[in-house]
Amino acid sequence: MSSGSQPVYGKCADAFGRRACFLTAIFFYLIGSVLCSCSQSMIMFITARGFCGLGIGAFDSLMKIVVADYIPVRYIGYYQAMLGASWGLGYLVGALLGGLAVERAGWRAVFYMTTGICVVALLMMFAFLEAPKRNVIVKDELKRIDYLGIVLWFTGVVCLVLGLSWGGSTYAWNSATVLSLLCVSVAVLALFTVWERCWAPWPMIPRRIFNNRSSVLILAIAFAYGGCFQSLMTYVPIYLSVILNYYGSALTTNLELLCLVLFACIANICTGIAIVKSGHYTWAIRSSMCILVLACGLMQLFQKDSSVGLIVGLMVVAGIGSGGMINSEIIAAQGSVVIEHVPIIVTFMTFCDQVGGVTGITVASSVFYNTLGSTFVQKAIPSSVSIQAVRQSSAYMYQLPQPEQTLVLDAYTESIRTSYFSSLAFAAFGLLLSFGLKAYVMRKHVA
Numbered sequence: 028m029s030s031g032s033q034p035v036y037g038k039c040a041d042a043f044g045r046r047a048c049f050l051t052a053i054f055f056y057l058i059g060s061v062l063c064s065c066s067q068s069m070i071m072f073i074t075a076r077g078f079c080g081l082g083i084g085a086f087d088s089l090m091k092i093v094v095a096d097y098i099p100v101r102y103i104g105y106y107q108a109m110l111g112a113s114w115g116l117g118y119l120v121g122a123l124l125g126g127l128a129v130e131r132a133g134w135r136a137v138f139y140m141t142t143g144i145c146v147v148a149l150l151m152m153f154a155f156l157e158a159p160k161r162n163v164i165v166k167d168e169l170k171r172i173d174y175l176g177i178v179l180w181f182t183g184v185v186c187l188v189l190g191l192s193w194g195g196s197t198y199a200w201n202s203a204t205v206l207s208l209l210c211v212s213v214a215v216l217a218l219f220t221v222w223e224r225c226w227a228p229w230p231m232i233p234r235r236i237f238n239n240r241s242s243v244l245i246l247a248i249a250f251a252y253g254g255c256f257q258s259l260m261t262y263v264p265i266y267l268s269v270i271l272n273y274y275g276s277a278l279t280t281n282l283e284l285l286c287l288v289l290f291a292c293i294a295n296i297c298t299g300i301a302i303v304k305s306g307h308y309t310w311a312i313r314s315s316m317c318i319l320v321l322a323c324g325l326m327q328l329f330q331k332d333s334s335v336g337l338i339v340g341l342m343v344v345a346g347i348g349s350g351g352m353i354n355s356e357i358i359a360a361q362g363s364v365v366i367e368h369v370p371i372i373v374t375f376m377t378f379c380d381q382v383g384g385v386t387g388i389t390v391a392s393s394v395f396y397n398t399l400g401s402t403f404v405q406k407a408i409p410s411s412v413s414i415q416a417v418r419q420s421s422a423y424m425y426q427l428p429q430p431e432q433t434l435v436l437d438a439y440t441e442s443i444r445t446s447y448f449s450s451l452a453f454a455a456f457g458l459l460l461s462f463g464l465k466a467y468v469m470r471k472h473v474a
Contacts (some may be wrong), residue, residue, distance in 0.1 A: 032084035033381070035177055037092070037374030038231050041367075042171060045093050046156045048085060053152065056082025057145035064138035088374040091357055093156070095369050100361045101306065107354045108299030115292030119285070176223055176231040183216035188382070191389045195396060236372055241363040241465045245356060248312065248464075249376045251457030252352050253383025255319055258391035258450045259345060263287070263326075266443045267338070269424075270331050270436065283335070286342040287349070294350030299358075308358045309466045315351030316458035322348050323451035331440040348454075356380075362467045387453055395446040402438040 040048045059078030066072035094106045128136035190208035194200045223230045236242050267284055298315070302308050322345035328337060360376045361369050396418065403414055412431050416423040417439065424435050 032081050032181075033088055033374040033378035034180065034232055034371065036085040036088055037370040038172070040089060040092055040370050040374075045089060045096065046152060049089050049093075049152055049156065050149065052082045052085035052089065053145055053148050054082070055079070057142060057149070060138045060141040060145060064135050064142065088370075088377045091373045091377075092370045095361055095373065100358060102303055103358060103361065104299030104301075104303040104354055106299075107357055108296040111295035111299070111350070111353050112292055115288055115295075118288055171229040173223075173227050173229050173231045176219060176227055179215055179219035179222060180231065183212050183219055184378075184382075186212035186215065188385050191385050194389060195393045200393075232375060233368060233371060236364055236368050236375070239363055240463065241467065242360070242372060244460050244463050245359045245363060246372075246376055246379045248316075248457045248460050249356055249360075249379040250383035250386070251453045251460065252316070252319075252356065253380035254387030254390070254453035255323065255450045255457065256349050256352075256387075257384030258387035258446070258453065259323070259349075261388050262391055262395065262443055262446045262450075263342075263345070266329060266440075270440050270443070283338050283342055286339050287346040290343045290346030291350030291353070294347040295353045298351045299354040302355065302358055307466060308355050308362065309461070309464050311351055311355035312359060312464065313458065313461045315348050315355060316454055316461055318344060318348030318351065319454040320451060320458055323447050323454050326447040326450075327444055329440070329444055329447075331436050359464065363465075383453070387449065390453075391446040391449040394449050395442050398445040399438060399442040402441050406434050406438055408434050408438065 036048055036052065039051075055078050059075050059080075059082060062075030062078065063072060066075055090110055091107070094103060094110070098106050124140065125137050128140060186208045190205050190212060193208070194205040198204045200206075223232060224234060264284055294315075298311050302311055322341060325341055325344065328341070356376065357373065360372045364372045399418065400414060403412075409431060412427060412435060413423070417435060424432060424439065427435060
C-alpha cells in the first residue's frame with residue numbers, strides 16, 4: 028500500500044494542496060495505529076497495517092515536495108541534508124524506544140506511541156505548515172482525478188509486491204498463488220500503461236517525464252539503489268544477529284549496525300553541502316554507487332568470526348555509499364524535469380526506490396535459500412539436521428550438537444555472503460546507468 032500510494036499522493040498534492048494531503052496521510056496512519064493497538068486477529072492487524080501503509084507512503088515524498096516548493100534545486104541540498112539528519116535521528120530513537128516499549132509493555136505499546144506521535148504531527152501541521160490560498164474549485168479538481176488509473180495502478184502494484192514478497196518464502200516461485208499474482212500484475216500494469224497513454228484525459232503520470240532520458244535513468248537508478256540498499260539492510264543485520272551473536276554479544280551487534288546508519292546520515296549531510304557548493308550532482312551519484320559496489324564486494328570478507336574492526340570498517344563504507352545517494356538522487360530527479368512536474372517525479376522516484384527494495388530483498392532471499400540448500404549437500408550435513416528449521420529459526424542452529432552446529436554455521440555464513448552478490452549486481456547496474464545522466468543546470472528559482 029505504501030509503494031502504490033506514492034504517485035497518487037503526487038497527483039493529489041497538485042490538485043488539493045500539500046497540507047491537505049499531509050493531513051490525510053497522517054489521518055490514515057493514525058487510524059491504522061489505533062486499529063493495530065487493539066487488533067484481536069491477524070486479519071484485523073494486516074488490515075490496520077494497510078491503513079498505516081496508505082499514510083506512511085506519503086510522508087517521505089510530501090516532505091521533499093514541500094521543501095521543493097520553497098527552496099530552489101540549486102540550494103536544496105542543505106535542506107535535504109536536514110531531512111536526512113532527522114531521518115537518522117528518528118531511526119535511532121525509534122528503534123531504541125520501540126525495543127524498550129516491547130520489552131516492558133508488549134507490542135501494543137509501540138502503536139500507542141505512534142498514535143500519540145500522529146496526534147502531535149496533526150497539531151504541528153495545522154500550526155506551522157502554511158496552506159497558500161488557491162483559486163481551486165474542488166468539484167473541478169475532483170473531475171481531473173484519474174480514478175480508473177488509480178484503481179489499475181493500485182491493483183497492479185499490490186499484486187506485484189505480494190508476488191515478489193511471497194515468492195520463494197511463503198510460497199514456491201512456481202506455485203499457483205505467486206504465478207497468478209505476477210501474471211495479474213503484468214496484465215493490469217500493461218492495461219494501466221495503455222489507458223494512461225491513449226485514453227486518460229488527465230493521466231496520473233504525465234508522459235512527458237518519460238521523454239527525458241535523464242529522468243528515466245534516475246528512476247532506474249533509484250530502483251537499483253533501492254534493491255542494493257534494502258537487500259543489505261536485510262542480510263547485514265541477519266549476519267550480525269545470527270552469526271556474530273553466537274560468537275559475540277547483542278550490544279556489539281547493535282553498535283556495529285549503528286555505524287552504518289550513523290555514517291549514512293553523515294554522508295547524506297556532507298553530500299548535500301558539497302552539491303550546493305559545487306553546483307553539480309552527477310559526480311555524487313556516480314561516486315556513491317561506486318562506493319556501494321566496493322562495499323558489497325568487500326562483504327565477501329565476512330566470516331563467522333570476523334573481527335570487530337573489519338565489520339565496523341565495512342559498515343562505514345556501506346553507510347557512506349548509501350547516505351550519499353539519499354541526497355543526490357532526489358536532487359538529480361528534480362533537476363531533470365520542469366518545475367510543475369517535480370511532485371510527480373519525486374513521488375514516482377520514491378515508488379521506484381521502494382519497489383526496487385522489494386525486488387532486491389526477493390532476489391537476495393532466493394540466492395540465500397538456494398545457496399543454503401546446495402551448501403548443505405556440499406558439506407555433507409547429516410539428514411537429521413532440518414534445513415527448513417534452519418531457514419525458519421536461528422535458535423535451532425544453536426541447539427544442534429557438535430560437529431553439526433559448526434557445519435551449519437559455516438553453511439549459513441557462506442549463504443549470507445553469497446546473497447551480497449545480488450546487492451553488488453544492483454549497485455553495479457545503478458553505477459552503469461549513472462554514466463548516462465545529463466548534468467542539467469540547477470535552477471536558482473522556484474517559480
